[in-house]
Amino acid sequence: MFPFAINPEKAVEELARFNQKLSAGIKTFTEVGPIESGVSAKEPVYREDKVTLYHYTPRVEKPHRVPILVVYALVNRPYMADLQEDRSMIRGLLDEGMDVYLIDWGYPDASDRYLGLDDYINGYIKRCVDFIRNRHDIYRVNLLGICQGGTFSICFSALHPDRVRNLVTMVTPVDFHTPDNLLSLWARNVDIDLLVDTMGNIPGDMLNLTFLSMNPFRLTGQKYLDMVDLLDEPVKLKNFLRMEKWIFDSPDQAGEAFRQFLKDFFQRNGLIKGVVRIGEQRVELTNITMPVLNVYATKDHLVPPDASRALKKYIGSTDYKEVTFNGGHIGVYVSGRAQQEIPPAIANWLKERG
Amino acid sequence: MDNNPYSTDWMAGWSDLQRKIWDDWSEVTQGTWAKSFPADNPMEFFREGMSRWQGMFPSGQPSPESMAMRHAMSSMESFMRMGREVFKAFQNAQDGAKPGAEWTAQLDRVIQGAKEMFGKAPTMPSWPGVPGNTDDLSVLWNRPLKAWGDFLSTNPAFANDAMRALLSGKSMEEQMARFLSVPGLGFNRERQEKLQEGMRLGMESRKAFEEFQVFMNKSNGAALDLLHKKLLEMAAEGKALETMRDLYILWVDCSEEANAQAVTSKEFNDLNSRLMNGLMRVRRHMSETVDNALSMMNMPTRRELDSAYQQIATLKQRVRAMEDEIQALRNRDASADINTLRDDMEKLGVRRLREEVADLRKQFQESLHAAPVESGAEAASPEKPAIKRPVRVAGKPGPAQKGE
Numbered sequence: 001m002f003p004f005a006i007n008p009e010k011a012v013e014e015l016a017r018f019n020q021k022l023s024a025g026i027k028t029f030t031e032v033g034p035i036e037s038g039v040s041a042k043e044p045v046y047r048e049d050k051v052t053l054y055h056y057t058p059r060v061e062k063p064h065r066v067p068i069l070v071v072y073a074l075v076n077r078p079y080m081a082d083l084q085e086d087r088s089m090i091r092g093l094l095d096e097g098m099d100v101y102l103i104d105w106g107y108p109d110a111s112d113r114y115l116g117l118d119d120y121i122n123g124y125i126k127r128c129v130d131f132i133r134n135r136h137d138i139y140r141v142n143l144l145g146i147c148q149g150g151t152f153s154i155c156f157s158a159l160h161p162d163r164v165r166n167l168v169t170m171v172t173p174v175d176f177h178t179p180d181n182l183l184s185l186w187a188r189n190v191d192i193d194l195l196v197d198t199m200g201n202i203p204g205d206m207l208n209l210t211f212l213s214m215n216p217f218r219l220t221g222q223k224y225l226d227m228v229d230l231l232d233e234p235v236k237l238k239n240f241l242r243m244e245k246w247i248f249d250s251p252d253q254a255g256e257a258f259r260q261f262l263k264d265f266f267q268r269n270g271l272i273k274g275v276v277r278i279g280e281q282r283v284e285l286t287n288i289t290m291p292v293l294n295v296y297a298t299k300d301h302l303v304p305p306d307a308s309r310a311l312k313k314y315i316g317s318t319d320y321k322e323v324t325f326n327g328g329h330i331g332v333y334v335s336g337r338a339q340q341e342i343p344p345a346i347a348n349w350l351k352e353r354g
Numbered sequence: 355m356d357n358n359p360y361s362t363d364w365m366a367g368w369s370d371l372q373r374k375i376w377d378d379w380s381e382v383t384q385g386t387w388a389k390s391f392p393a394d395n396p397m398e399f400f401r402e403g404m405s406r407w408q409g410m411f412p413s414g415q416p417s418p419e420s421m422a423m424r425h426a427m428s429s430m431e432s433f434m435r436m437g438r439e440v441f442k443a444f445q446n447a448q449d450g451a452k453p454g455a456e457w458t459a460q461l462d463r464v465i466q467g468a469k470e471m472f473g474k475a476p477t478m479p480s481w482p483g484v485p486g487n488t489d490d491l492s493v494l495w496n497r498p499l500k501a502w503g504d505f506l507s508t509n510p511a512f513a514n515d516a517m518r519a520l521l522s523g524k525s526m527e528e529q530m531a532r533f534l535s536v537p538g539l540g541f542n543r544e545r546q547e548k549l550q551e552g553m554r555l556g557m558e559s560r561k562a563f564e565e566f567q568v569f570m571n572k573s574n575g576a577a578l579d580l581l582h583k584k585l586l587e588m589a590a591e592g593k594a595l596e597t598m599r600d601l602y603i604l605w606v607d608c609s610e611e612a613n614a615q616a617v618t619s620k621e622f623n624d625l626n627s628r629l630m631n632g633l634m635r636v637r638r639h640m641s642e643t644v645d646n647a648l649s650m651m652n653m654p655t656r657r658e659l660d661s662a663y664q665q666i667a668t669l670k671q672r673v674r675a676m677e678d679e680i681q682a683l684r685n686r687d688a689s690a691d692i693n694t695l696r697d698d699m700e701k702l703g704v705r706r707l708r709e710e711v712a713d714l715r716k717q718f719q720e721s722l723h724a725a726p727v728e729s730g731a732e733a734a735s736p737e738k739p740a741i742k743r744p745v746r747v748a749g750k751p752g753p754a755q756k757g758e
Binding site: 002003004005006010011014015018019022110111113114115118119123182185186188189190191194195197198199200213214215216217218220221222223224225227228240241244248 | 421422425426428429430432433434457585586588589593594595596597598599600601602603606609610613617618623624626627630631634635637638641656659660663664666667668671674
């Protein structure tokens with residue numbers, strides 16, 4: 001049987017219809033208005049250089065007594081965790097009675113190129129944690145690290161276990177050399193010293209293109225054809241554009257931090273080998289003796305599940321639990337199902353541990 | 355099913371479609387679409403459309419709306435191009451087919467024809483001023499690569515004419531080969547050698563790009579093979595593609611599958627890193643050249659700025675280390691105060707008092723159990739003594755004071 005039931009008339013009609021939709025979409029585009037993101041009420045409580053620590057307004061009368069500090073990745077902006085009212089992990093945590101803080105790393109510029117991982121982990125994160133400890137008059141806080149922020153949180157917990165009560169990691173790479181880790185494979189032979197010495201800070205667009213290259217035809221082509229179907233639905237179009245804004249809102253990466261992260265973690269796989277040094281100290285995962293909740297996504301193409309699950313094998317904690325989300329790296333914060341599953345799972349686990 | 359469905363004069367239909375779209379858009383843009391319909395190259399319409407679209411959004415930083423629309427226009431261009439090429443390919447196949455030829459043979463010819471397209475000499479991505487291969491089907495596959503080209507052309511770190519010149523043009527390559535063979539001599543020897551080094555790096559980078567492109571073309575060929583295979587499978591199962599969109603999605607699936615296989619190979623990894631490292635070497639060489647020129651004019655150089663930033667970073671680290679030390683000393687003071695208070699409390703016999711209170715509480719509890727309950731639960735239940743948290747000394751937080 002001939003596998004094309006598309007005759008010329010039908011095809012012309014289809015393409016004409018498609019084009020009409022596209023041209024009619026102009027009106028929707030011009031009416032869509034500003035694309036807001038980061039919807040939950042918050043106030044800045046601590047600032048240092050370009051870093052801001054935000055405190056979200058609790059949504060219950062008596063929030064959980066141990067606050068949770070969200071540490072996001074340096075890549076992309078943290079409002080992904082609070083994208084819109086019905087797609088917000090932060091809001092979910094607040095509704096579950098959590099008291100939530102978040103570190104916004106800001107947009108590094110050329111003057112930040114010598115910021116290293118020591119500055120980020122023993123500097124900014126530590127001072128944010130200490131600020132919260134003092135503010136709430138407590139010894140230890142709960143840490144929730146997302147993606148690269150999860151790796152930072154792991155390092156912090158190993159270096160300062162006396163300051164972390166419970167550690168939650170989300171889609172966090174730990175073993176960087178699992179066979180399905182494409183980013184790691186690509187980074188393996190790149191001369192990182194040459195790259196950083198040449199570029200200084202690494203442009204966010206360069207990382208974006210790297211991520212897009214993992215599914216180039218779908219992400220640079222098909223996605224936008226699919227968008228045409230949304231053009232007569234302003235709310236859906238706005239949601240699409242909000243996500244689009246986030247994807248391309250990529251801060252440049254401070255050169256030295258990028259150099260160390262790529263070389264020590266991606267190339268040497270140093271975290272699980274115990275050879276990563278942050279400042280003067282070696283990161284020993286066996287120091288992580290506090291309870292650990294590890295959330296990973298089964299269809300994560302950026303951080304494959306095995307890269308996250310490796311955490312269990314290397315830490316010293318006996319209280320370890322995994323939460324499996326059936327979805328991808330982004331879906332774990334923004335999909336409708338994630339809103340139902342992830343914040344309650346995290347909040348309940350934390351409440352059980354006081 | 356009719357094995358020969360492309361018997362109508364589809365080209366006329368296609369042209370009518372383009373004209374109709376052109377009219378629609380003229381109406382939408384309220385007459386600002388002054389250019390006449392490009393009958394000789396209808397695909398020009400989409401390029402024109404994109405620039406029109408960009409003009410409709412405020413200039414300056416691209417907004418999510420304008421970027422999304424630009425991508426949508428670009429994707430639609432691909433979609434329309436695919437439609438045109440598919441019809442053209444089948445028309446050609448039909449024209450060349452002998453009477454009674456099977457559609458499978460036609461399909462073979464179409465796929466082979468498309469694969470030959472990837473056998474052409476690789477072209478650089480269409481950077482401004484550098485002509486690219488813009489009007490054949492290969493543009494569809496090269497879109498991801500073009501994204502890198504756009505990045506390089508718009509990023510200040512790469513966008514300059516000298517770099518583009520280094521990376522493009524065969525004739526330039528020949529001129530450079532001659533130039534590189536000239537030995538340095540006299541006063542300008544050092545400058546000449548630096549220039550030659552830059553040229554050499556540029557040629558290496560160009561070569562790396564060409565090798566990368568050849569590899570990706572192979573992957574594109576593999577995608578076509580996969581498409582071919584899937585179409586034959588569909589036919590065997592009695593299935594058929596109903597819409598152009600179905601065909602486009604099948605093509606995307608095949609391309610992604612082939613791409614996934616390619617990019618996980620060692621060969622890709624080597625070529626990709628060679629391409630990246632080559633570009634960086636060129637960029638670094640140019641940066642050094644610019645720095646030397648600036649230095650001669652007594653203007654601040656990148657090197658000097660970096661050195662200043664590094665010194666600031668080191669100073670900041672030292673200041674913070676000192677702040678931490680001061681804080682630690684303050685905490686130690688607070689600990690000492692607390693220990694003194696504890697000693698004083700011991701001297702006051704607080705422990706003995708606590709023991710007495712505990713005894714009294716115990717006696718009270720026992721008496722409650724012994725006596726009958728009169729009325730009301732409140733009267734009978736002992737109140738739990740409130741735990742008073744220690745008062746925190748402002749500016750002197752210390753572990754001994756914390757309640758968690």
